[in-house]
Amino acid sequence: MEKDVLKIVITGGPCGGKSTAIEKIKKNFEQMGFGVLLVQETATELINGGVAPWTCRTNADYQKFQIEMQMQKEKIFEQAAQVMKEDRILIVCDRGLIDNKVYMKPEEFRSVMFELGLNEVEMRDNYDAVFHLVTAAKGALPFYTTANNTARTETPEQAAKLDDALISAWTGHPHLRIIGNERSFEDKLKRLMDEVQLFAGIPEPVEIERKYLIEFPDINMLESLPNCTRVEIIQTYLKSSENEEIRVRQRGSNGNYTYSHTRKNKDGSIKRIEIEKRITKDEYLTLLMDADTQCRQIRKDRYCLVYKNRYFEIDIFPFWQDKAVMEIELLNENDTFEFPDFIKVIKEVTGQKEYSNKTLAKIK
DSSP states (O other), X not given: OOOEEEEEEEEESTTSSHHHHHHHHHHHHHHTTOEEEEEOOHHHHHHHTTOOTTTSSSHHXXXXXXXXXXXXXXXXXXXXHTTSSXXXXXXEEESOGGGGGGGSOHXXXXXXXXXXXXXXXXXXXXXXXXXXXXXXXXXXXXXXXXXXXXXOOOOHHHHHHHHHHHHHHHBTBSSEEEEOOSSOHHHHHHHHHHHHHHHHXXXXXXXXXXXXXXXXXXXXXXXXXXXXXEEEEEEEEBOOOTTEEEEEEEEEETTEEEEEEEEEEOOOSSEEEEEEEEXXXXXXXXXXXXXXXXXXXXXXXXXXXXXXXXXXXXXXXXTOSSEEEEEEEOSSXXXXXXXXXXXXEEEEOXXXXXXXXXXXXXXX
């Protein structure tokens, strides 16, 4: 019997609290009956072992070693998850593959990807969820230190710049959450823990989302932002009962895609039961045979946007030239946020059936 395995990334700028956070996640999830596997930070292992950008012939050589080692470690941990005694397994990666991008020049990154036969979409989206802990250099400067990690050498200014670059690298992932320093470190850890538990379906697998109808945005401006990434989506609805929605999705860009299967209820509220899992391309193609013939495929461009540590998704549909839809997933129904100041909101349409993708897909 195949295990229920979730693979998440804990990432962030230097001195963001990753080590403490990972220990807390491990302890809490083990208490909840999960098997927890930790993929340790590969860069720290290599640098402490004498393999570093400054000891290798080139930085690209080093980054290639690090990515190869990271992929092999993750593969072994995924295999190990299937033979553990627990039914639910949480794999926690201390940084993910796409973190390496920010330590390379663009031409180095392209060269390493070519040599390893990789693409950016798969490197970024090969995880179920990503949780970014903002460096203490942004909003908690008195607590920034390099003393607790011998592999950390960045000044606060460098740490803040690196933090921004990491957020940009992960922007476009289907489930990115950014945990800032707005309050105390204890509050930061609690927010992270609540976000991870919500994603893992504890106490139940819910999606808490608000949806807004907005004026058609300035696409050129969006594409110029370092914290905004365009993703191509093809969404196909499968045969289902009246009170549920089942879909498969192809998601990516430039000919590189990942695939997912989602099942959710349709009660029209802000809070909905949702179960989503990554699937292979072959599984996706097989499931397409069960498509609901009363619905057309939804094709859209999604702009994933980070604004003030919030992750917005703006959907551009080919049949609308004057409006679009913006969504944001929340931690709870009372969670607050600020709209991007360059987005003009027409009205909230959360729970309104006429603006659901399923309704837009209906063949009239």
